[in-house]
Amino acid sequence: xxxxxxxxxxxxxxxxxxxxxxxxxxxxxxxxxxxxxxxxxxxxxxxxxxxxxxxxxxxxxxxxxxxxxxxxxxxxxxxxxxxxxxxxxxxxxxxxxxxxxxxxxxxxxxxxxxxxxxxxxxxxxxxxxxxxxxxxxxxxxxxxxxxxxxxxxxxxxxxxxxxxxxxxxxxxxxxxxxxxxxxxxxxxxxxxxxxxxxxxxxxxxxxxxxxxxxxxxxxxxxxxxxxxxxxxxxxxxxxxxxxxxxxxxxxxxxxxxxxxxxxxxxxxxxxxxxxxxxxxxxxxxxxxxxxxxxxxxxxxxxxxxxxxxxxxxxx
Amino acid sequence: xxxxxxxxxxxxxxxxxxxxxxxxxxxxxxxxxxxxxxxxxxxxxxxxxxxxxxxxxxxxxxxxxxxxxxxxxxxxxxxxxxxxxxxxxxxxxxxxxxxxxxxxxxxxxxxxxxxxxxxxxxxxxxxxxxxxxxxxxxxxxxxxxxxxxxxxxxxxxxxxxxxxxxxxxxxxxxxxxxxxxxxxxxxxxxxxxxxxxxxxxxxxxxxxxxxxxxxxxxxxxxxxxxxxxxxxxxxxxxxxxxxxxxxxxxxxxxxxxxxxxxxxxxxxxxxxxxxxxxxxxxxxxxxxxxxxxxxxxxxxxxxxxxxxxxxxxxx
Numbered sequence: 001x002x003x004x005x006x007x008x009x010x011x012x013x014x015x016x017x018x019x020x021x022x023x024x025x026x027x028x029x030x031x032x033x034x035x036x037x038x039x040x041x042x043x044x045x046x047x048x049x050x051x052x053x054x055x056x057x058x059x060x061x062x063x064x065x066x067x068x069x070x071x072x073x074x075x076x077x078x079x080x081x082x083x084x085x086x087x088x089x090x091x092x093x094x095x096x097x098x099x100x101x102x103x104x105x106x107x108x109x110x111x112x113x114x115x116x117x118x119x120x121x122x123x124x125x126x127x128x129x130x131x132x133x134x135x136x137x138x139x140x141x142x143x144x145x146x147x148x149x150x151x152x153x154x155x156x157x158x159x160x161x162x163x164x165x166x167x168x169x170x171x172x173x174x175x176x177x178x179x180x181x182x183x184x185x186x187x188x189x190x191x192x193x194x195x196x197x198x199x200x201x202x203x204x205x206x207x208x209x210x211x212x213x214x215x216x217x218x219x220x221x222x223x224x225x226x227x228x229x230x231x232x233x234x235x236x237x238x239x240x241x242x243x244x245x246x247x248x249x250x251x252x253x254x255x256x257x258x259x260x261x262x263x264x265x266x267x268x269x270x271x272x273x274x275x276x277x278x279x280x281x282x283x284x285x286x287x288x289x290x291x292x293x294x295x296x297x298x299x300x301x302x303x304x305x306x307x308x309x310x311x312x313x314x315x
Numbered sequence: 316x317x318x319x320x321x322x323x324x325x326x327x328x329x330x331x332x333x334x335x336x337x338x339x340x341x342x343x344x345x346x347x348x349x350x351x352x353x354x355x356x357x358x359x360x361x362x363x364x365x366x367x368x369x370x371x372x373x374x375x376x377x378x379x380x381x382x383x384x385x386x387x388x389x390x391x392x393x394x395x396x397x398x399x400x401x402x403x404x405x406x407x408x409x410x411x412x413x414x415x416x417x418x419x420x421x422x423x424x425x426x427x428x429x430x431x432x433x434x435x436x437x438x439x440x441x442x443x444x445x446x447x448x449x450x451x452x453x454x455x456x457x458x459x460x461x462x463x464x465x466x467x468x469x470x471x472x473x474x475x476x477x478x479x480x481x482x483x484x485x486x487x488x489x490x491x492x493x494x495x496x497x498x499x500x501x502x503x504x505x506x507x508x509x510x511x512x513x514x515x516x517x518x519x520x521x522x523x524x525x526x527x528x529x530x531x532x533x534x535x536x537x538x539x540x541x542x543x544x545x546x547x548x549x550x551x552x553x554x555x556x557x558x559x560x561x562x563x564x565x566x567x568x569x570x571x572x573x574x575x576x577x578x579x580x581x582x583x584x585x586x587x588x589x590x591x592x593x594x595x596x597x598x599x600x601x602x603x604x605x606x607x608x609x610x611x612x613x614x615x616x617x618x619x620x621x622x623x624x625x626x627x628x629x630x
Contacts, residue, residue: 134560145497148505182460182548190463190545214552218560230505231546233497237529238550242557245449245533245570253564 001031003295004096007038008065008083009103010283014038017102018046020288025052032296035096037062037083062086065103068281072106084108088115091274098295102266102279102287109146112269112276119304121311124150125271126158126229127278128165129236132258133220140166141217141225144267145233152195155179155226156203160310161270162224163206168301169268169294170223178212178222180231186210192228200226205310236261265290268298271307275299316346318610319411322353323380323398324418325598329353332417333361335603340367347611350411352377352398377401380418383596387421399423403430406589413610417581417594417602424461427584427591434619436626439465440586441473441544442593443480444551447573448535455481455490456532456540459582460548467510470494470541471518475625476585477539478521483616484583484609485538493527493537495546501525507543515541520625551576580605583613586622590614 007017021034033056036043040061062083066075079085084103088111090096101108109127118125129144142158143150150158159177166175179200181193188211189197200208212222217235227235243259265287266279275298277291298304320336322329336349348371351358355376379397381390394400399418403426405411416423424442433440444459457473458465465473474492481490494515496508503526504512515523527537532550542550558574580602581594590613592606613619 134563148497180549182463182545190543193545214549214554215556215559217549217553218556227549228505230497230508231549234495234529234532234542234546234550235553238532238553239529241530241533244530248449249568249570251566251568253566255560255564 001296001299002033002035002096003098003100003292004035004037004087004090005288005292006083006087006099006101006103007036007043008062009101010279011281012284013102014042015046016283016285017288018043019050019285020292021057022050022052023285024289024292025056028296033057034292035060035090037087037090039063060086060090066107068104070104070107072104072110075104076107076110084111087111091276092116097299098275098277100266100277100279100288100291100295102281102283105278108276108278109269112272116272116274116276119271119273119308119311122157122161122271124154124157125269126161127269128162128267129232130261130264130267131217131225131239132255133218134255135220136258137220138170138264139220139223139225140170141227141232141236142270143227143229143232144236145229147229149230150192150228152192152199155192155196155228156199157271159200159203159206159208159224159226161307162226164303164306164310165268165270166223168303168306169297172223174207175223176209176221177206177224177226178209178216180217180225180227181211181213184211184213196226262287263290265294268294273304275304316611316614317348317350317411318413318415318607319350319352319402319405320603320607321398321402321414321416321418322351322358323377324416325594326596327599328417329357330361331598331600332603333358334365334600335607336372337365337367338600339604339607340371343611348372349607350375350405352402352405354378375401375405381422383419385419385422387419387425390419391422391425399426402426406591407431412614413590413592415581415592415594415603415606415610417596417598420593423591423593424584427587431587431589431591433586434588434623434626437472437476437586439469439472440584441476442584443477443582444547445576445579445582446532446540446554447570448533449570450535451573452535453485453579454535454538454540455485456542456547456551457585458542458544458547459551460544462544464545465507465543467507467514470507470511470543471514472586474515474518474521474523474539474541476622477541479618479621479625480583480585481538483618483621484612487538489522490538491524491536492521492539492541493524493531495532495540495542496526496528499526499528511541577602578605580609583609588619588623590619
């Protein structure tokens, strides 16, 4: 199992990426090999203080870096020797099995959609966000901002992809799917949710529990929370701001602390044909450890194979 | 100035409506007369313990009540002797100047839209929600759920209506209008926000500051927060749930306490031709005091006249 990590991605790279990789290897099960992509000199310098056994990793030198504020499509096309571009080249060629980066999100999306492509039958891949609940579990919000405008069929597919992720990675045996709406009753909604409801209701691949409201998002009423990417992005950033407010007000409450999204590492791009995980720009070592763990679990459970099976015949 | 109050609306009516009316009158400026609409026997029974000077109020008996869970249109049409229906009859006939109820929200909307109608030129009235910020001020979110689907012209009008409310009722000299979006840059957005941005930018009646993100909703970056009613409703209910969570966790923080929306009383229907305020179902006396105060201020500042002027020539 060969998991590749963009060592140059994120505000604290490469120090924190090296630390994360070293911490992960120290506790990892056998059979995992890390491919560390980035500036060889810098990586080696940090490895001196945070060593990894030589048989556990390979460095692939990348002389370029895509900056956080560069134009994604342009940078991805022009910087073919950047750590992100090389990461996707290796993944597409089957030389690595998963790719993780906390770098330029847009460039990661360009790579996900154009270098490795969507699973056959998936109309639009999606990006999820964890929603921490009071009971300590994590729900999954899909879409968290990749698809600003959605069609009912998109939301229906997000529900399938999100349910598989919730089952195999978040460990819900039969994840409950809720449609985020402005009322609980079946007849409530906007044009999109009204048209989506019957699709979810008839979808035998998911456990649909009906509409949920804004007040239910941080509860465990549903494990997979489905909405359009515009609304999902507003919800995610509003929830993130609650953590910031609680810190400014010197609070130290376990639940409000759990709204520190940085700690969860990153969210996978769901619906693309290989495991790709995009991290938060301000990721520290713990976030990278968590992202490598998620990538490992995605491979170990053959999540992608299960997703492909789900969309067989829908192409 | 004759402000009418539905004495039967809300979970704790008529005791709390009577208490609220009495508390208001005790501190009110001269020249205000309250019209108390509801069951005369019950109102008088409570007035015995919470008296109001006889020249300050008139009771209008309403033998029927529209229940919280009745079908709004049906109930409004069939129960012509209900407190809500009578409230709108008096308002439409000019016998009262404003109408307040914490009763069936749907029935209040039916009355607002069909008994007293929209301001000429207003395509769709809207309902706002207060957004409490860390600095203690209240922002205004429009739309909070009345218009699940919106067109760019709707959002542009909500911005005008919200700005006038923010100026005259919330006391912002030049309220900043922000468009809730999934990125700050002008080119970001979904179909609706991309088409709305230029309208807001060119609108000389408002002080548009650009896009704001979910993380800015509880800050004072913008005073009037514009979005479609589906997303606004999700945002409002998510914010409400933060208060509930903080209470379940035994927190007592001034800011999180300010997310107790009940205390603000109610939000006005903006864009209809007379002042109508719809309260939260669980309103207590303080909420009714605040709603009467807002109605008074709407009349005192001639907010409706200013709104009508804004839409002159747009009909």
